[in-house]
Amino acid sequence: MGVGAAAGIAGATAATGVDPFTAATNGDESIDLSQSHPFYATAARQPQGGVRTVPQRYCVFMTFDMSSSVATDLQVLLARWSASIAQLQAGKTVGSVEPAHGAGVGADTGEALDLGPASLTVTVGLGPGIFDERFGLASKRPAHLAAIPTLPSDNLEDGLTGGDLSLQACADDPQVAYHAVRDLARMARGTATVRWTVLGFGRASAGPDQSTPRNLMGFKDGTRNITTDEDYDRFVWIDEPGSGADWMRGGTYQVARKIRMNIEIWDADVVSDQQRVFGRTKIEGAPLSGGTEHTTPDFAATGKDGGTKIDPRSHIALAAHEANGGVKILRRPYNYTDGLNQYGQLDAGLLFTAYMNDPGHFTTLQRKLGASDRLNEYVSHIGSAVFAVPPAPRKGSYIGEQLFR
Amino acid sequence: MPSARTARPLIALGAVGVVTVLALTGCANSSTSAGDAASRSGNVSRVSVTLTNDGSDKCAVSETKVPAGPVTFTVKNESSTAITEVELLQDQRIFGEKENLAPGLDAVSFTATLTGGKYQVYCPGAERELTDFTVTGKVTSTANSSAATLLAEGTKGYAQYVDGQVTDMVAAVEQLQKDVDAGDLAAAKTDYANARPFYEHVESDVDGFVKKGYKATDNAGNLDYLIDMRASNLDESVGWSGFHAVEKDLFQAGAITDTTKKTAASLTENVELLAKLVPTLDYKPEDLANGAAGLLEEVQSNKITGEEEAYSHIDLVDLAANVEGARQAFAYLKPGLTKLDPTLTKQIAKQFDATNTLMDGYRNADALGGFDTWDAATKASDANAISQQVQALQDPLSRLAEKVATA
Numbered sequence: 074m075g076v077g078a079a080a081g082i083a084g085a086t087a088a089t090g091v092d093p094f095t096a097a098t099n100g101d102e103s104i105d106l107s108q109s110h111p112f113y114a115t116a117a118r119q120p121q122g123g124v125r126t127v128p129q130r131y132c133v134f135m136t137f138d139m140s141s142s143v144a145t146d147l148q149v150l151l152a153r154w155s156a157s158i159a160q161l162q163a164g165k166t167v168g169s170v171e172p173a174h175g176a177g178v179g180a181d182t183g184e185a186l187d188l189g190p191a192s193l194t195v196t197v198g199l200g201p202g203i204f205d206e207r208f209g210l211a212s213k214r215p216a217h218l219a220a221i222p223t224l225p226s227d228n229l230e231d232g233l234t235g236g237d238l239s240l241q242a243c244a245d246d247p248q249v250a251y252h253a254v255r256d257l258a259r260m261a262r263g264t265a266t267v268r269w270t271v272l273g274f275g276r277a278s279a280g281p282d283q284s285t286p287r288n289l290m291g292f293k294d295g296t297r298n299i300t301t302d303e304d305y306d307r308f309v310w311i312d313e314p315g316s317g318a319d320w321m322r323g324g325t326y327q328v329a330r331k332i333r334m335n336i337e338i339w340d341a342d343v344v345s346d347q348q349r350v351f352g353r354t355k356i357e358g359a360p361l362s363g364g365t366e367h368t369t370p371d372f373a374a375t376g377k378d379g380g381t382k383i384d385p386r387s388h389i390a391l392a393a394h395e396a397n398g399g400v401k402i403l404r405r406p407y408n409y410t411d412g413l414n415q416y417g418q419l420d421a422g423l424l425f426t427a428y429m430n431d432p433g434h435f436t437t438l439q440r441k442l443g444a445s446d447r448l449n450e451y452v453s454h455i456g457s458a459v460f461a462v463p464p465a466p467r468k469g470s471y472i473g474e475q476l477f478r
Numbered sequence: 479m480p481s482a483r484t485a486r487p488l489i490a491l492g493a494v495g496v497v498t499v500l501a502l503t504g505c506a507n508s509s510t511s512a513g514d515a516a517s518r519s520g521n522v523s524r525v526s527v528t529l530t531n532d533g534s535d536k537c538a539v540s541e542t543k544v545p546a547g548p549v550t551f552t553v554k555n556e557s558s559t560a561i562t563e564v565e566l567l568q569d570q571r572i573f574g575e576k577e578n579l580a581p582g583l584d585a586v587s588f589t590a591t592l593t594g595g596k597y598q599v600y601c602p603g604a605e606r607e608l609t610d611f612t613v614t615g616k617v618t619s620t621a622n623s624s625a626a627t628l629l630a631e632g633t634k635g636y637a638q639y640v641d642g643q644v645t646d647m648v649a650a651v652e653q654l655q656k657d658v659d660a661g662d663l664a665a666a667k668t669d670y671a672n673a674r675p676f677y678e679h680v681e682s683d684v685d686g687f688v689k690k691g692y693k694a695t696d697n698a699g700n701l702d703y704l705i706d707m708r709a710s711n712l713d714e715s716v717g718w719s720g721f722h723a724v725e726k727d728l729f730q731a732g733a734i735t736d737t738t739k740k741t742a743a744s745l746t747e748n749v750e751l752l753a754k755l756v757p758t759l760d761y762k763p764e765d766l767a768n769g770a771a772g773l774l775e776e777v778q779s780n781k782i783t784g785e786e787e788a789y790s791h792i793d794l795v796d797l798a799a800n801v802e803g804a805r806q807a808f809a810y811l812k813p814g815l816t817k818l819d820p821t822l823t824k825q826i827a828k829q830f831d832a833t834n835t836l837m838d839g840y841r842n843a844d845a846l847g848g849f850d851t852w853d854a855a856t857k858a859s860d861a862n863a864i865s866q867q868v869q870a871l872q873d874p875l876s877r878l879a880e881k882v883a884t885a
Contacts, residue, residue, distance in 0.1 A: 117537055140870070145578075152580035157559040160531065168535060168560025168603050178876055180560045232862075262873050263829070266866040469556070471582035 074407035087348075104130070104245045109190030110161035114465035118323025120310065121465045121472070122162070124192030124403070124428050125242050127280030129192050132243040132407045133254045134424055135330060136236025136458055137265040142207040148477045153260050154197060154240075155471035161253045168258075180316070183258070185252035189238035191244040195253050197472050198239035198460025200325045213317040213476055215311070215461040217326060217431045224436065225443030226454065233331050233456030238269045241327070241426060247274065269456060271331055273407025273424040283367065285358060289408050289421055290339055290451070292351050293358035296366055297393070299403045308401045311430045320475035323464035326430045326434045328402075331409070331456030334422040339451045350447040353388030360389065372396070376401045388448045391441050400437055402429040422452065432459050485623075504647070516596035521591070523549040525611075527599060529558035529579060537561060537601030539609045546593045546615030550699040551576075560603035564592060568597045571625060571818055582835055624679075629763040635764055636810040637759060640680050644749075644756045647676035649750045653743075656723070659741040661734050668847075670728060671792050671847035674721065677706060678799035679806070680756075682772035687755055704748045710785055721742045729789035732783035763882035766811050770804035771879065774872045777801065782865050784852050795847030797864070798837050805830050806874070818881055822874060836867050853871060 111123045157167045168180025178390065204214035206226065220235070240257055244250040249271070258267055261364035279285045285293040285314055298310060306312070311321050339347070347353055352361055352370065358372035362382045374382045384421040394401045395448050427435060443449065463473050523544035530536050535558040549573040553564050553576045565575040566588075574590040597611040650673035657665040682704055692699020705720045712718055719741050727738040761769075780786040781797040808815075808826060816823045841851045850856060 140866070149578045149580050149583070152582045153559060153562070155532075156581035159557075160559055165531075165533070172603075172605065174880065177602075177880060207798075262866075263870040286814060309880070336585075466582070469582060471580070474582060 075164060090399035092211050104192075106191045106245060107164075107187040108192045108245075109164055110162055110192060110194050112155075112162045112195075112465065113468040115467075118310075119324060119465045120323055121196050121198035121462055123243055124325055124405070124462065125282065125305065125310070126192075126194050126243070128276040128278050128405060129194070129243040129245045130208050130274065131245065131247040132241060132276075132424065132426075133247075133260065134242075134273065134426065135240050135254050135270040136268045136329075137238040137240075137258075137261055138235075138268050139202065139207070139237045139264065141264045142210040142475065144210070147203070147208055150264045151197070151473045152414055152471040154195075154257055155253055155326050156467055157257060157260065158195040158197070158253070161185075161195065161256070162190060162193050164188075164193075166412075167256050170467075182255055183426060184255075188246050188249050188252075188454075191249040191251060193242065193244040193249050195257070196239075196241040196243075196327070198241070198461060198462045200235065200237045200239065200460050201474060202235075211475055213318060213320065215321045215326075215432060216313060216380065218459065218461045219432075220426040221328065221432060221457055221459050224236045224439050224454075225442065226446075226449050226458070228453045228455055229457050233269045233389060234378050234458060236458050236460075239327065239329065239460045240459065241329075243273075247272075251373050270372065271407075271409050271424040271456070273409050275408040278405050285356060288406070288423055289334055289336065289410075290347070290351075290392075292347075292353065293366065294406065294423075295404050296353075296358055297389075299401055304401060305403070308434070309403050309428050309430055318461075320473075321461060321463060325462050326432045327460045327462050328425075328427045328429070328432055329456070329458045329460070330425040330439075331424040332425050333420070333453045333455050335451050335453070336419040341380065342451075349384050350387060352383045352389035361387075366472070376397055384447065386445050386447045388442070388446055391446050392438055397438055397441065400434045401432050402427045402438065428462070482607050492815060493796055495675065500658055523547065525549060525551050527551055527553045527564050528602070529553070529555040529561045529564075529581075529604070531558045532608050534605055535560040535607045537564070537599070537604035537609065538607070539599050539834045542610060543612045543614065544592075547615050548589055548591045549613070550587050550589045551599075552585050553573075553579060553589040555579040555581050555583065557581045558604070561601050563602060565600040565602075566597055567600045567608075568595060571817060573597065575819075575821060577757050577821055579626055622662065625814045627814075628817065629811060632810035632812070632814055633756055633761040633763055633766060636807060637761055639806055639810070640759065643676050643680045644753045646748075647673060648749055648753045651746050655739075655742040655746045656735040658734055658739055659725070663728065663732065663734055666724075666734065667790070667846060668722070670725060670790065671795060674787075674792065674795055675799035675802075677696065677721070678773075678776075678796045679803035681706065681776065681800075682769040682803070683759065683761075684752060684756065685753065689751065701752055705745065705752065708780075708785065709788065720748070721745060725787065725789050729791075730754070763811060763814070764879045766807040767875075767879035767882050770807040771872065773800040773804040774868055774875065775809075778872075780855075781852075782861050782868075784857055789850070790846065791853055792845075792847045792849065792851035794837070794840050794849035798840075798849060801830070801833055801837065801868075801871075807835075808875070808878070811878070815878070815882065822877060822881065825874040826871070826878065829867075829874060833867050833871050836864065 093384065110126060112122065148267060156162045160167055166186065170179050170181050170183035170186060171181055176179060195339035201218050201220055203216065204210050230470055240254055242250040274285050278298060281300065285296050288294040309325050311324050311331040314322065344355055348361060351357060358366040360368060360383060362371035362374040370389060372383050372393065372395065376382045390396065406423050409424045412420055414420040466472050466474060523531065525544065550576065558581065562579050563575060563577040566573045574588040576586050576588055592613045594613050594615045599609040599611050601607055619758065626815045639733040650669065654669035654673055655667060657669050670709060689699040689701060689703040697703045697716045707718065707720050708722050723741045724738060725746060727734065777797050777800045781793045781800065784791065784793050786796050787793045808830065812823060840847060842850045846852060
């Protein structure tokens with residue numbers, strides 16, 4: 074496992090006199106499991122962690138259905154989740170692992186003891202169902218929160234779709250991420266039931282000092298992702314003062330899609346076709362119009378045969394903001410595997426999580442991709458959900474507190 | 479585990495409280511109480527309880543000594559995730575409590591009118607869970623009906639319930655044997671489904687019974703094993719008998735053979751043996767609590783999966799019977815438990831109701847045993863919902879044993 078190896082490397086560099094801090098900055102493969110992210114906001118309109126946070130290596134995503142229709146149950150759950158996430162992100166347990174009385178049941182399940190914070194972030198999302206008739210919160214519905222419409226090529230399974238609440242727990246140690254979701258799911262019992270979950274690994278997106286990672290198709294994923302403050306403000310953070318959802322300012326929307334890959338078929342595809350499908354070279358990730366990875370693709374450049382060098386039905390051509398009225402979304406996906414499917418094939422793909430200030434932006438992009446993308450031959454969208462991600466609470470408050478005022 | 483009635487005395491009765499509660503309210507922000515509070519110039523003592531976490535969960539009580547009269551406890555959870563409730567106790571009896579305490583929520587309060595004596599502020603999950611709390615002043619002494627007495631009465635009632643179930647089980651398996659001997663496959667199938675619930679109501683109580691002359695580790699003398707073993711956990715050295723061996727012949731092979739007849743006869747024999755042993759059993763309150771929890775574990779591990787009734791697929795019959803057996807154990811504890819912890823009692827009762835409502839949706843008078851067949855399609859679509867409801871019941875129920883054991 075990469076984490077153990079990383080710890081070993083850190084030890085080795087210290088012993089040989091190499092400054093471990095320099096090593097950590099230069100090589101993004103070394104990971105410091107003692108790193109932690111604060112949960113509480115220190116200023117107005119700060120986002121929750123797990124959105125702009127430098128992507129950790131592992132991620133567990135889980136959605137829930139409210140089984141209670143009582144608003145105070147939802148309120149108590151959000152308050153308990155918030156305070157617990159603050160402790161979990163600090164590397165603490167949520168209550169005792171070994172109660173004083175033998176007849177007591179441990180509050181914390183204990184498997185993350187001694188593992189460190191591992192840069193854990195837990196992001197809480199509120200689905201459209203929170204604002205239906207059940208909880209009396211309809212007047213506070215965020216303006217753009219609505220179920221994602223049916224899109225071309227959708228192959229959604231009911232058991233992998235929707236949810237009233239979501240948790241995205243990302244960490245550099247998979248057990249730390251899993252422990253967080255496990256403790257929080259336990260806390261929800263009697264109030265909410267679990268709906269679907271995906272265990273992600275191998276971050277398929279990059280932070281500022283990280284190299285672009287690869288998805289399970291072997292291609293770099295996220296080369297043209299959002300990175301600048303200006304783009305975050307323009308495309309990710311919600312800022313609509315005066316709307317009914319003033320409380321969402323500084324928050325964002327989360328779109329989650331479980332995308333299954335037909336791995337065996339893809340693996341048998343010749344590399345020139347694979348590159349044509351993506352519109353990039355496989356190792357470097359350069360656009361087929363030329364240059365290196367971060368060279369801006371020239372979608373008009375033509376080759377000797379007179380056609381464009383980048384196929385107009387390639388993934389990058391259809392997804393490019395140039396072709397979508399300038400729209401961008403922040404992608405923060407992870408790879409996943411569910412083992413083998415019933416036919417003995419590898420059951421794996423991409424947990425596509427993306428953040429944006431209007432889920433309509435995702436719909437715009439996917440409507441185009443679902444209709445024409447050459448990649449559709451190799452992928453299938455089997456799960457889908459959308460959530461409003463409120464801003465981070467201040468200490469002494471909790472996520473979504475303004476809903477109950 | 480229950481013990482032999484002759485071998486273990488009834489539980490020791492807890493000390494009987496010596497305090498009369500003049501008024502007790504769980505409502506937030508109540509500031510007045512009835513009774514002789516006026517004799518104290520209408521003064522209400524105010525105590526604040528603050529819950530924090532600075533590495534460990536702490537419960538701080540602002541005053542630990544107040545004069546007799548109305549006392550208002552204001553509870554604020556600043557930052558503790560482990561502590562979700564605060565109780566005021568005396569002799570394990572709850573005089574006031576607040577639940578669902580989470581950081582960030584507004585402070586809540588409860589008022590109790592207390593006479594002199596020693597109390598404790600109980601914060602389950604705190605580093606130090608109990609804080610001594612003294613009330614000084616005149617003691618008005620009258621005894622309360624003790625929770626421990628009520629619990630002890632409950633265990634006797636429950637013992638009769640178990641005896642009744644086993645008596646009915648004997649009659650049901652004798653009927654099964656009769657129809658097997660007659661070669662009547664259809665009747666035997668119905669008999670099988672009718673006999674199962676009696677076992678499933680009480681199986682956590684009879685778990686571990688050993689026939690005389692056998693070691694506890696020898697399955698050949700283990701009555702639960704002999705009566706209820708499944709193909710999936712067969713002990714090769716003992717072979718297979720009991721309910722599920724009969725089930726396989728009736729439902730998978732669809733034929734009654736000489737072996738079926740022998741198996742049915744040995745089932746009757748073992749159930750009759752069980753019926754002789756069960757009346758000697760004695761139960762402590764925590765036996766009922768643990769037994770109820772054990773039955774729900776059975777639901778989760780064997781029924782939801784369809785492993786229990788692998789051939790007849792009447793798992794929902796068993797499942798409903800496990801829940802009913804657990805509900806009976808809870809019902810017998812309820813009078814005492816209500817005195818100990820009314821909120822937990824209500825929570826458990828509510829989840830039993832929710833579980834029963836869910837199971838009612840599967841009732842089917844035309845199906846064997848009165849419930850829908852647990853086939854692959856139903857399992858695929860519904861197992862999750864049932865399992866999660868049972869889990870919602872298991873959570874509050876898992877706190878029952880600790881409550882009643884310390885009463």
